[in-house]
Amino acid sequence: MQFDAELLLLAMAPLFLACIGWEAWHFARTRKADRLYSWPDTLCNAALALMHQGADKLAWLAVVPVYAYVYAHFRLVTWHAGWLSFVVLFLAQDLLYYVFHRCSHRIRWFWAAHVVHHSSERLNLSTAFRQSLMYPIAGMWAFWTPLALLGFPPTQIIAIVLINLAFQFFVHTQAIGRLGWLEYVFNTPSIHRCHHARNPRYIDCNFAGVLVIWDRMFGTYVAEDANDAPQYGIVEPLHTYNPVTATFHEWRSMLADAMHAPGVVAKLRAIFGPPEWATAYHAARAAQYTSHHGHAAYTRR
Incomplete structure (x- = not known):
């Protein structure tokens, strides 16, 4: 995997923006755009994305030496470049993403960062950019440390994490229905719509990154039900488009609860x-x- 994943994502940025534009245009034609897109929500998503990217860049500077140290002194395997090493890296990271994502819903410390991504009451492709600058503080980086232990250098760890997240951009949409047999293997828009829903039947389900096999193996898979259409957002709605409030509201509540x-x-x-x-x-x-x-x-x- 001798390529720069960050450059790949940068090259894909026009594609991401084009997909958002197409989705907004598509729903404008069907007169649903007002329910799926709004300027305040989309601009909030964009602001959160920029804040997240800035924090992420700083975090990698601190975290890469940790991965490098574990790789240099504690790695269990030395891999030769090839398809086998890529498949092992891909599967291991996707499983670790499932663990991270499930922890982010079941442990309040991690939820305080992750709740930002779920706080919009709309679901569209721009929602994929709705991320928290607090992920490094919460400790998202720690979940990828086992990859260094398994013998993968920091450049490959960063690359596979970014590729996984790039894939997930495309599942944040209501423009695509069920995808048949693909939903037995891959995360799809239908599967991820359930994950973003606050309906009781959908709470804490479908934590997949790329592969939904982990949800099926560990009992967290729930199929989209046409009789129970997903209602998006969090159980206690945020009612603001302020990106700073969206970022810190749960941290403030959590720390206040801990103090009292x-x-x-x-x-x-x-x-x-x-x-x-x-x-x-x-x-x-x-x-x-x-x-x-x-x-x-x-x-x-």
Whole structure:
């Protein structure tokens, strides 16, 4: 894999923009564009993408030496360039992406960064650019460290991560329906629409990057149901197009919960428990307030 993946993605940028333009035009023809695209939402996505890219560049400067050290001193295998090494790298990274993505929905610390991507109530190709600058702080980079242990140098790790993310751009669309037998193997727009939905049946499903086989193996696959059309966004809607608020709102809530939670265990759960812990915690506090004061006036910070 002797090529610069960053240059490849840069070369693909016009394709990404052309696809967004085509999708907006396509839905304008069918009179659905107002429900799928809006300037405030799209501009928020663009701002978040720029913020994310800046943070990512800085993060790679710090993280690449870590991968290089693990590769130099602890690698288990030395691979020869070829298809076998590429297939192993691709499968290993895609599995690790599944693990990262599932953790990002089930551990609040990681969710605080990942929630940005889910906070729009629209789903279109520009949503793929809706990313958080806090991923490096949350520790996304740590999930790729085993690739260095498996014997892959930092350049190849970065390349395969970027290729995986580039593929995922194309699954953020409502313009493509079910794709038949492909959905037994690959992540598709239909599969990913379910992942972005807040309907109860779709919560925490379909964590695939490129291959959906991991969801099928580990029991997190859910098919799109025509009788339960996906409703997009998060359970507690954000109601803002401010990219700074979108980036930090869950970090603020999480840290406030940790500060006010009674005892060490509760504080740790506020940070490392599942995201729904906060909902249950505040419901319990509201019930306690009502029982003590006789009326429901408790509000979340």
